[in-house]
Amino acid sequence: MSASLPGSPELPALPATFRPTLTRVVLLSVGAAMFVVITAVAMILENLGTGERTSFVFVALLFFGVLALLSRPRVTTDADGVTVVNITRTRRLAWAEIVRVNLRAGDPWVFLDLSDGTSMPVLGIQPGIAREQAIRDARTLRALVEFHGSGVNDATRNG
Structure with missing residues (x-):
């Protein structure tokens, strides 16, 4: 799932912010x-x-x-990493800390799998009202994570 595959989103200019605008x-x-x-x-x-x-x-x-x-949640990306602002917490992550970006059917928002083995909710991308926009944002964030060298490589993962 690299940014060069057909159907992959074009990478936005950084900094980029994702939020559930509607x-x-x-x-x-x-x-x-x-x-x-x-x-x-x-x-x-x-x-x-x-x-x-x-x-x-x-x-x-x-x-x-x-x-x-x-209404506060958002995700901001820049050259150094990702800032996740949820309802009451803000967390700064380096690109290398993010292993995978997940938005599965039925998920209320995106989840980030982190290099320390934990998972983090990202309320700034949620498919509630604007499902198609959330899917596009999740794909774009996934492509940014892969492009910016998180060390994620499909050949090194077991599924």
Whole structure:
């Protein structure tokens, strides 16, 4: 599965960023709409005190904050490696640390098999809403990993 095989993606210029754009737009739009609606309700209700109105706005901000946090995942590649930003964690990986990029049928997002024997979820590429885009992004990331010398060689793997 090298970048030179037919059907392999063309390598993008680095740095390149992959993120679930449609999911991000939906989450941030819903968060903003919820904030506006809850705040408007708090201001319209006549029998609420200042403390109660403040509580409504605080809850609206909390909802928006959670949805903004859920919209955070992305993968950024550069000449030195990959930065994976998931919901609450960010991890920097050298190209050589990534053994394989996996997106199997039914997976909620891409997984990276790492040289230390662990697997890492990459929420920045997820087939939920935009399946075809996620597949293209996963193939491109796989081609970048193979091109940048991760030491991955199909002849050295057992499957």
